[in-house]
Amino acid sequence: MSSTSLTAHSPATGAIRWSRHTWALLMTLCVVLFLDGLDVSMIGVALPSIGEELDLSTSSLQWLISGYVLGYGGLLLVGGRTADLLGRRRVFLIALAVFAAASLLGGLVSSGPLLIATRFVKGLAAAFTAPTGLSIITTNFAEGPARNRALSIYTVFGAGGYSSGLLFGGLMTGVGWRWTFLLPVPIALLALAAAWVLVPRDEPAEEGGHDLLGALTSGAAMLLLVYTVVSAPEIGWGSARTVVSFAAVALLFGAFLAIERRIAHPLVRLGILRKATLVRASLAIVAVGGSYFSWQFIVTLFLQDGLGWSPLELALALLPIGLMVTLSAVFSDKLVDRFGTGPIIAVTMSVMAVGYLLFTLGLDTTPSYVAMLLPTLVLIGVGWIGFPAINIQATSGIEDDEQGLAAGVLQTSMQVGAAVVLAVTTAIIASNAGVATSSAAALDGFRPGLWFATAVSAAGALVAVAGLLLDRRARTSGRDDEPLPEIEAELAGAA
Numbered sequence: 001m002s003s004t005s006l007t008a009h010s011p012a013t014g015a016i017r018w019s020r021h022t023w024a025l026l027m028t029l030c031v032v033l034f035l036d037g038l039d040v041s042m043i044g045v046a047l048p049s050i051g052e053e054l055d056l057s058t059s060s061l062q063w064l065i066s067g068y069v070l071g072y073g074g075l076l077l078v079g080g081r082t083a084d085l086l087g088r089r090r091v092f093l094i095a096l097a098v099f100a101a102a103s104l105l106g107g108l109v110s111s112g113p114l115l116i117a118t119r120f121v122k123g124l125a126a127a128f129t130a131p132t133g134l135s136i137i138t139t140n141f142a143e144g145p146a147r148n149r150a151l152s153i154y155t156v157f158g159a160g161g162y163s164s165g166l167l168f169g170g171l172m173t174g175v176g177w178r179w180t181f182l183l184p185v186p187i188a189l190l191a192l193a194a195a196w197v198l199v200p201r202d203e204p205a206e207e208g209g210h211d212l213l214g215a216l217t218s219g220a221a222m223l224l225l226v227y228t229v230v231s232a233p234e235i236g237w238g239s240a241r242t243v244v245s246f247a248a249v250a251l252l253f254g255a256f257l258a259i260e261r262r263i264a265h266p267l268v269r270l271g272i273l274r275k276a277t278l279v280r281a282s283l284a285i286v287a288v289g290g291s292y293f294s295w296q297f298i299v300t301l302f303l304q305d306g307l308g309w310s311p312l313e314l315a316l317a318l319l320p321i322g323l324m325v326t327l328s329a330v331f332s333d334k335l336v337d338r339f340g341t342g343p344i345i346a347v348t349m350s351v352m353a354v355g356y357l358l359f360t361l362g363l364d365t366t367p368s369y370v371a372m373l374l375p376t377l378v379l380i381g382v383g384w385i386g387f388p389a390i391n392i393q394a395t396s397g398i399e400d401d402e403q404g405l406a407a408g409v410l411q412t413s414m415q416v417g418a419a420v421v422l423a424v425t426t427a428i429i430a431s432n433a434g435v436a437t438s439s440a441a442a443l444d445g446f447r448p449g450l451w452f453a454t455a456v457s458a459a460g461a462l463v464a465v466a467g468l469l470l471d472r473r474a475r476t477s478g479r480d481d482e483p484l485p486e487i488e489a490e491l492a493g494a495a
Contacts, residue, residue, distance in 0.1 A: 025140070032188070045311045070230065071121065072123035073222065079091075081267050084401055093192065152392075156328055221249055272405060283460065285417070287460020295453045305442070332388045351382040359373075
């Protein structure tokens with residue numbers, strides 16, 4: 001590894017000491033990731049107000065969220081690799097400027113299609129800022145305690161942005177829904193000015209920048225996959241359009257793999273997928289993100305529509321999860337330094353699954369906040385304490401010129417995986433939804449979706465525990481970081 005270290009160590013205590021410049025750089029990157037998470041969840045609270053003022057149908061309102069996910073999840077892989085090839089500072093500054101401009105435009109337009117278009121553009125911009133910001137950290141903080149601390153703080157800001165989006169959304173919607181679009185503008189502009197000064201200049205990669213066909217096929221495949229997944233619950237999973245779209249996705253991915261195997265300087269070196277820790281981290285982040293987004297989607301609908309809670313009441317009820325995520329910044333890196341990423345991920349994901357299970361079993365039409373909701377929220381919040389460890393595990397041992405690629409793989413897994421899990425959850429709810437004449441009937445329709453989210457979380461915990469056992473067996477036999485046997489043959493020679 002050749003990371004440029006911005007870290008000093010105290011010779012007396014061994015403690016990590018960062019200069020004000022280093023802290024300012026890290027906080028700038030954290031603020032941008034916070035905006036990404038905030039933007040995903042804040043808009044959800046404003047949807048009813050937007051629909052009423054702009055006369056948008058429910059299906060149109062869905063695309064205010066799905067449009068962002070389409071751009072974000074569709075181009076994350078290309079965004080991360082572009083930063084490696086064209087220069088991280090350049091890509092980060094351009095994408096952040098586009099994000100600010102799209103936010104401003106979204107707060108000014110009065111047309112539904114234009115509003116959806118601004119959301120798509122913001123998602124595209126975030127697809128470049130998120131993996132680029134992560135790769136800036138991993139290439140400027142030396143692997144080990146310094147990078148673990150930086151990544152712990154960084155990922156906490158991302159999760160905290162999402163969890164606090166409900167609270168900010170409730171407050172901003174009370175003033176006017178347009179403020180949910182305008183709020184990020186001055187913050188993004190300040191972050192842009194700070195990034196211009198603080199982000200170190202870097203040189204584009206000397207090789208690997210000519211894989212235009214790889215970029216086109218991978219980008220088209222991911223965009224079509226996300227579009228198909230978010231559209232399927234509305235038009236039907238078995239409809240001809242959905243089936244043809246999935247077939248086209250498979251063809252595009254097949255073409256992409258064929259191109260990457262044969263080109264001299266591929267956009268994505270397929271051999272990186274032989275990194276067992278990256279694959280397991282990607283599976284873990286799918287389980288964490290997919291289960292939580294699905295759970296929060298159901299809880300938001302049931303507590304507001306079924307039980308009549310206000311958006312602000314809902315936000316305050318879920319606040320303990322956000323507080324736990326924020327507080328974890330103080331100690332999550334120390335836990336990783338002491339126990340390693342594997343045990344932290346396995347334990348926190350297992351506790352999270354238990355939280356979902358108890359919530360699903362205990363939820364009724366008159367839930368007690370202190371006796372039922374709060375304890376399960378705390379358990380679910382524990383799962384997010386392991387989120388920094390997932391990011392550390394995914395990027396450890398990766399060379400500097402592929403940090404953006406590794407970040408893109410991880411974040412694509414979360415966005416696309418979460419979109420798939422949420423789409424399946426939506427389909428499950430729709431298939432069980434009757435005429436909800438009472439809160440009890442509404443709960444009966446939602447409960448199968450809660451069971452599915454619980455199952456996804458439990459499956460992720462099992463994978464994490466299995467990975468931990470495999471790591472221990474590998475260390476015992478002297479074979480550390482062994483490639484995954486099930487994909488080793490498939491990717492032989494791709495490196």
